[in-house]
Amino acid sequence: MIELQGELERRDAAQPGKDFMFGRITRSATKEGMLELLIGYHLLEGTVVKLKKPLAPAVEYKVVGVVRHKVLFKNRPRALISKPDPTRRG
Secondary structure, eight states: OOOOSSOOOOSSOOOTTOOOOOOEEEEOSSSTTEEEEEETTEEEEEEEEEEEEEEOOOTTSOOOOOEEEEEEOOSOOEESSOOOOTTOOO
């Protein structure tokens, strides 16, 4: 389950029936217990948080899983690369 605050926009036109992969989650190589979400050239760092109450759909639906943990990204994304300054030479 992915919970986002704000909007996530695609640069290419969405194609019906095609899967949409927006990023990659990996364990941090430098910070123990942290996860990193890489979306394009933006990096978010997060931690795994146990939910107080498991999240599941209402009884009318067939339950295929219960979400007990989420990854919490508290800080704004960090740009890994930046565009070169056209006015700067050298």
